[in-house]
Amino acid sequence: KDSYSITLLPGDGIGPEITTATVAAIQPFSKLFKMEFKEALIGGAAIDATGSPFPDATFEQIKASDSVLLSAIGGPKWDGNPREQRPETGLLAMRKGLGLFANLRPAKVVRQLLDASTLKPEIVDGVDIMVVRELTGDVYFGTPKGIETTESGERFGYNNMIYYEHEVERIARVAFDVARKRGKRVCSVDKANVLDVSQLWRDVVIRIQKDEYPDVELTHQYVDNAAMQLIRWPKQFDVMVTGNIFGDILSDEASMLVGSLGMLPSASVGNPSGPGVFEPCHGSAPDIAGQDKANPLAMILSAAMMLRYDLGRPEEADLLETAVDNVLDQGYATADIMRDGCKPVGCKEMGQRVAEAL
Amino acid sequence: KDSYSITLLPGDGIGPEITTATVAAIQPFSKLFKMEFKEALIGGAAIDATGSPFPDATFEQIKASDSVLLSAIGGPKWDGNPREQRPETGLLAMRKGLGLFANLRPAKVVRQLLDASTLKPEIVDGVDIMVVRELTGDVYFGTPKGIETTESGERFGYNNMIYYEHEVERIARVAFDVARKRGKRVCSVDKANVLDVSQLWRDVVIRIQKDEYPDVELTHQYVDNAAMQLIRWPKQFDVMVTGNIFGDILSDEASMLVGSLGMLPSASVGNPSGPGVFEPCHGSAPDIAGQDKANPLAMILSAAMMLRYDLGRPEEADLLETAVDNVLDQGYATADIMRDGCKPVGCKEMGQRVAEAL
Numbered sequence: 001k002d003s004y005s006i007t008l009l010p011g012d013g014i015g016p017e018i019t020t021a022t023v024a025a026i027q028p029f030s031k032l033f034k035m036e037f038k039e040a041l042i043g044g045a046a047i048d049a050t051g052s053p054f055p056d057a058t059f060e061q062i063k064a065s066d067s068v069l070l071s072a073i074g075g076p077k078w079d080g081n082p083r084e085q086r087p088e089t090g091l092l093a094m095r096k097g098l099g100l101f102a103n104l105r106p107a108k109v110v111r112q113l114l115d116a117s118t119l120k121p122e123i124v125d126g127v128d129i130m131v132v133r134e135l136t137g138d139v140y141f142g143t144p145k146g147i148e149t150t151e152s153g154e155r156f157g158y159n160n161m162i163y164y165e166h167e168v169e170r171i172a173r174v175a176f177d178v179a180r181k182r183g184k185r186v187c188s189v190d191k192a193n194v195l196d197v198s199q200l201w202r203d204v205v206i207r208i209q210k211d212e213y214p215d216v217e218l219t220h221q222y223v224d225n226a227a228m229q230l231i232r233w234p235k236q237f238d239v240m241v242t243g244n245i246f247g248d249i250l251s252d253e254a255s256m257l258v259g260s261l262g263m264l265p266s267a268s269v270g271n272p273s274g275p276g277v278f279e280p281c282h283g284s285a286p287d288i289a290g291q292d293k294a295n296p297l298a299m300i301l302s303a304a305m306m307l308r309y310d311l312g313r314p315e316e317a318d319l320l321e322t323a324v325d326n327v328l329d330q331g332y333a334t335a336d337i338m339r340d341g342c343k344p345v346g347c348k349e350m351g352q353r354v355a356e357a358l
Numbered sequence: 359k360d361s362y363s364i365t366l367l368p369g370d371g372i373g374p375e376i377t378t379a380t381v382a383a384i385q386p387f388s389k390l391f392k393m394e395f396k397e398a399l400i401g402g403a404a405i406d407a408t409g410s411p412f413p414d415a416t417f418e419q420i421k422a423s424d425s426v427l428l429s430a431i432g433g434p435k436w437d438g439n440p441r442e443q444r445p446e447t448g449l450l451a452m453r454k455g456l457g458l459f460a461n462l463r464p465a466k467v468v469r470q471l472l473d474a475s476t477l478k479p480e481i482v483d484g485v486d487i488m489v490v491r492e493l494t495g496d497v498y499f500g501t502p503k504g505i506e507t508t509e510s511g512e513r514f515g516y517n518n519m520i521y522y523e524h525e526v527e528r529i530a531r532v533a534f535d536v537a538r539k540r541g542k543r544v545c546s547v548d549k550a551n552v553l554d555v556s557q558l559w560r561d562v563v564i565r566i567q568k569d570e571y572p573d574v575e576l577t578h579q580y581v582d583n584a585a586m587q588l589i590r591w592p593k594q595f596d597v598m599v600t601g602n603i604f605g606d607i608l609s610d611e612a613s614m615l616v617g618s619l620g621m622l623p624s625a626s627v628g629n630p631s632g633p634g635v636f637e638p639c640h641g642s643a644p645d646i647a648g649q650d651k652a653n654p655l656a657m658i659l660s661a662a663m664m665l666r667y668d669l670g671r672p673e674e675a676d677l678l679e680t681a682v683d684n685v686l687d688q689g690y691a692t693a694d695i696m697r698d699g700c701k702p703v704g705c706k707e708m709g710q711r712v713a714e715a716l
């Protein structure tokens with residue numbers, strides 16, 4: 001295949017400018033294959049235009065694409081909205097609607113930015129963790145749920161933390177497959193000493209490893225211990241696999257090992273017959289929106305993940321990651337990753353520098 | 359009151375030796391008031407002796423005491439047991455049985471051990487956070503729960519993440535009361551952008567603050583963000599209040615700011631008409647059990663929390679904490695907190711040194 005349709009979801013805040021910079025950064029690939037970009041609405045921008053954070057038109061367009069690049073959504077403007085009209089709700093609906101059950105969040109320390117972390121350099125130097133988070137199950141989507149009132153008039157709120165065997169099987173396979181291409185070690189994180197749902201999780205992960213991945217090493221940690229170990233000795237981890245809510249917490253915690261959120265990409269995949277969604281881990285940073293100050297590298301690195309996991313272009317993914325590495329070596333830096341002796345650039349110029357390095 | 363009955367739960371692994379050292383450390387207080395110590399079984403030791411991790415006899419004895427000092431439970435010997443016969447299950451039964459809905463976990467950086475943390479000294483210097491974790495609700499105790507099979511033969515596991523209004527009210531009050539005696543700032547942590555149970559949590563915390571604690575500042579963070587902020591800039595926090603499972607994760611994460619688990623106490627309280635339970639945050643360290651190598655300071659500091667929160671002896675609590683501080687200043691150190699120029703001592707001697715300093 002040498003032509004791809006890519007939906008761009010510029011979203012809110014700094015979203016539009018980092019999207020533009022990302023498209024510019026990967027433009028050189030158009031000499032190798034065709035990329036057709038088409039924008040669609042999501043998040044706050046979609047709420048303002050249509051009333052819904054994930055309009056049907058966006059869903060239809062995405063389903064007809066090969067892949068999706070999402071920037072960032074949300075902002076104080078929509079924070080007070082009821083849940084159905086909040087940007088995050090659009091994100092959750094998209095994940096579920098597209099069957100994107102696997103979220104890959106690399107926490108790979110960037111050599112040039114070793115000092116950006118609040119952890120000591122000797123602790124984070126060389127850290128290279130892939131957090132594989134289940135993304136369409138767990139307490140995020142479990143039913144029954146709601147806020148109700150007892151007969152005596154007291155309110156209570158509840159959500160069902162639930163996993164089905166097939167949900168655990170398929171995310172376990174993703175983790176073991178990823179591990180096979182890396183250090184061949186998977187640490188599964190749960191709370192099996194307390195939760196039934198975690199007991200099932202652990203049973204299934206153990207079975208899949210035994211039956212299908214005897215060549216991959218499997219260990220287990222309780223989630224509280226994992227939250228400690230990530231700080232105590234992060235180099236012990238290769239691939240971590242965990243459920244939706246524990247993964248939400250641990251992947252954000254792990255991102256702090258890298259120090260700069262402006263460098264962290266993510267991939268949401270899992271549906272072999274549909275597009276994946278690739279997005280930076282950072283938020284929409286409304287405070288610096290429209291000022292050409294944002295760092296587009298996390299979104300550019302997300303585009304590299306798109307090339308690798310969705311478009312079947314692993315070599316181009318490598319090239320793009322190397323280009324980013326070179327630009328950092330050359331000392332170009334947006335404000336968030338500014339260091340002594342670096343050359344300050346804006347969002348737009350950073351995109352161009354990557355394109356040049358490519 | 360000048361006489362107290364205290365149940366000792368020596369537990370497993372290093373538990374017995376740190377219990378002995380703790381009793382020795384606080385012995386000087388017997389000049390001021392009477393302390394009657396009585397041991398009881400819990401955890402693995404209780405399973406071995408009675409088949410149950412929390413025997414009725416222990417429960418009855420505790421209910422008749424003024425307070426409880428617990429050391430540590432668990433070990434590989436019981437890890438393979440079914441859930442009802444695991445040490446942790448005894449701990450959960452005790453918390454629920456005694457109505458200990460509030461877990462106080464200070465993460466206060468120890469000046470003398472600034473370098474023990476994997477975080478940079480300038481990030482952790484001066485950190486003094488009190489994590490207030492709800493301890494008898496949430497997905498830990500929610501029903502329905504279980505592992506079942508669908509009609510088509512697929513297994514699924516589930517636990518109900520649930521909070522009642524009165525549960526949130528009372529833990530919020532604990533947090534606000536604690537904050538009043540400290541920096542007067544509470545950060546409530548939830549996942550209200552996704553979970554109904556968190557939406558209820560947030561509503562109730564906001565109402566309690568407005569109605570009863572207008573003098574305390576209240577902020578909110580999503581749990582994923584809180585997991586980041588604890589590493590990015592921990593000095594922003596005074597008191598954090600959160601549910602059982604988020605608190606399990608975040609309090610362990612916060613403990614890493616201090617670096618040495620051997621220094622971290624905790625208090626489980628909430629029932630005004632019954633005893634609280636005071637215990638170190640570390641585990642039972644079976645690998646060094648019985649070798650006089652363990653650090654008793656976390657348990658000694660837990661005894662200080664007992665004096666403060668259960669026995670109405672805040673001045674004695676201060677004295678005990680100052681004694682520990684002095685012993686550290688004098689350079690005595692067990693293996694886990696050994697630094698250049700320090701004098702190595704064992705578990706027993708450490709207890710004696712604290713008693714002398716008192």
Ligand SMILES: CC(C)[C@H](C(=O)O)[C@@H](O)C(=O)O
Nearest residue numbers: 088089091092248551552582
């Ligand atoms: C915005 C929020 C609903 C979302 C989540 O919790 O999944 C975010 O934190 C993430 O990790 O992508």
Ligand SMILES: CC(C)[C@H](C(=O)O)[C@@H](O)C(=O)O
Nearest residue numbers: 193194224446447449450606
């Ligand atoms: C042992 C376990 C059940 C317990 C918990 O999860 O509460 C422990 O992690 C704790 O924090 O005291």
